[in-house]
Amino acid sequence: MLDVSTIDQFYGGSHTLRGVSLSVRQGECLALLGRNGVGKTTLLKCVMGVLPVARGEVRFGGADVTRLPPHQRAARGMAYVPQGRDIFARLTVEENLLMGMSARPASQARRIKEEVFELFPVLKSMLGRRGGDLSGGQQQQLAIARALVAEPRLIILDEPTEGIQPSIIKDIARVIHMLRQRGDMAILLCEQYFEFARELADRFVVLSRGEVVARGDRAAIDGEDVRRHLSV
């Protein structure tokens, strides 16, 4: 579904991503791991087109999307849940969800499907509440729901557990697990919370200083080389 090959990216003179490659298949969850500041968010922004790449290629569903702006990638089925959530604080929960649907072609119905409330029941009771009045965990659920209403084929999640209480982390894990089980979506999950990623990932990639330093499948995620790159 997603193929990222040999991406380089710079912030001014600093070389932030160095020849990074990864791929995510349909029905699979790939965990992107690494300490603070190694380039995870930068990579996800390049994948979504929020940042341009200096070199390399991003392919989605077999097509080259490297030069497409984010909204065109969204229209093709890529969805992005940014780090820190970035929900619209002054819009209601319902309006936030409707914004998420704006990526869909105008020909398709823009009604919020009941399914999203099955995944996140709390949102149903809060439809009229302003996003900014929700707790951090509820905002994270709203941000994920906003991505899902677009019915994406790829969802990119940037540290969804950051600053969130344990009970809501469990709810979010359940949703990601369910999406994975459903098998029609590719999931790119960036995490610093190792146990959370280990529970959900089919494969993993570890970044260090902008480079991939380890990768493997689920069974290898507990390896010493992985832990070494994650411990602080």
Ligand SMILES: Nc1ncnc2c1ncn2[C@@H]1O[C@H](COP(=O)(O)OP(=O)(O)O)[C@@H](O)[C@H]1O
């Ligand atoms: N907008 C920016 N301008 C300049 N440097 C940045 C910018 N955003 C991030 N950086 C730097 O790029 C590196 C990678 O950051 P980031 O991708 O946010 O890492 P991570 O998500 O892994 O914590 C860090 O050294 C960070 O300070």
Ligand SMILES: [Mg+2]
């Ligand atoms: Mg980050």
